[in-house]
Amino acid sequence: MKKKVRIFAINPGSTSTKTALFEEENKLFEISVSHDAETLSKSVPDQLPDRVTFIQEAVKKAGYSLEGITAFAGRGGGGVSCESGVYGVNELMLRNARTGLSAMHPASLGSQIANAFTRLYGGSAFVVNPVNVDELDLVSRITGLKDIYRTSHLHALNQKEIGLRYAASKGRKYQEMNLIIAHIGGGITITAHRHGKMVDTSDGIKGDGPMAPTRAGSIPAAPLIELCFSGRFSKEELLNRFTRDGGWMDHLGTSDAREVMCKIDTGDEYAKLVYEATIYQVAKNIGACAAVLCGEVEAILLTGGIARDEYLVEELKKRISFIAPVVVYPGEFELEALASGALRVLRGEEQAKEYTGIPVWDPNTLTGYQGYRH
Numbered sequence: 001m002k003k004k005v006r007i008f009a010i011n012p013g014s015t016s017t018k019t020a021l022f023e024e025e026n027k028l029f030e031i032s033v034s035h036d037a038e039t040l041s042k043s044v045p046d047q048l049p050d051r052v053t054f055i056q057e058a059v060k061k062a063g064y065s066l067e068g069i070t071a072f073a074g075r076g077g078g079g080v081s082c083e084s085g086v087y088g089v090n091e092l093m094l095r096n097a098r099t100g101l102s103a104m105h106p107a108s109l110g111s112q113i114a115n116a117f118t119r120l121y122g123g124s125a126f127v128v129n130p131v132n133v134d135e136l137d138l139v140s141r142i143t144g145l146k147d148i149y150r151t152s153h154l155h156a157l158n159q160k161e162i163g164l165r166y167a168a169s170k171g172r173k174y175q176e177m178n179l180i181i182a183h184i185g186g187g188i189t190i191t192a193h194r195h196g197k198m199v200d201t202s203d204g205i206k207g208d209g210p211m212a213p214t215r216a217g218s219i220p221a222a223p224l225i226e227l228c229f230s231g232r233f234s235k236e237e238l239l240n241r242f243t244r245d246g247g248w249m250d251h252l253g254t255s256d257a258r259e260v261m262c263k264i265d266t267g268d269e270y271a272k273l274v275y276e277a278t279i280y281q282v283a284k285n286i287g288a289c290a291a292v293l294c295g296e297v298e299a300i301l302l303t304g305g306i307a308r309d310e311y312l313v314e315e316l317k318k319r320i321s322f323i324a325p326v327v328v329y330p331g332e333f334e335l336e337a338l339a340s341g342a343l344r345v346l347r348g349e350e351q352a353k354e355y356t357g358i359p360v361w362d363p364n365t366l367t368g369y370q371g372y373r374h
Contacts, residue, residue, distance in 0.1 A: 009338035074110025076130030089125035128341030161337035185304030210281035213255035216246030283319035
């Protein structure tokens, strides 16, 4: 009897590493490994040995072993912008991840942990739709300042998986469809998917789109510039305020949706206003994506942890259901996405790509990537 493929999925986050073991499509177990303050006080690259050890201990405690794993699939990051897909881990990818070439994000540990495990246990190492995936149309990159361009920072891994799942439910291919996918969680990104490409999106890191639990989102430029030169904040303090302490944290002192709901339930009118504003901004960005797709939208898909809130879903439907049917995939499917990407490659259904370190577009020539499309 042919031995079944086993895949170990690795999704490093800011305070934990989510992992799961799959046998073919079946999840055998899932573990979220929380990391102690000592580990988290270290730089992201220096956290690697601790995270590897903690994962090994958690797997052993669960009664499993990493011996004989066919492939380790990690969430990737830290490299240059790249096409979507499954990538074999190579030395250049690891080097870029260690140095945080594009950004020092915990996701960059995904490729490094997968590589560490292959060295210990054998098997193959992959990353699937890393955080630096960029498929934007060139026209969507242009801003009102010639030396500032829009780039892609979104929940590519979960969004692609949701797109694939919805298409499969309709007996169709994701590459044939026009979809708007909104990931509504600790970060919020709203993306226009045209025939399998994420051609425009809000930016979950650089400050473009709805406010989120810890992120400020789009801010009027002139008041922001005045704030920058007010002398009240250092550059690092302002960056943290926008990307770690903005949004709900700035308004309400919490990034926990459950706490926000409690505030609203006990009559906190300001908490209700901030939550309503978040819903409003998500809906407005979905409407913008509909314009990007010329109104040809087959479905709007809502996903992420906060999409579990029935009130949010119903309020969004009031504003956006005239565009297309709204389908909800609450929570996230990132571990499943990692495993299914690696499985497609192992089955020969998809070819693994090589990370070259060459970005998918060149802002100096404006001819890289795909050129202008309409």
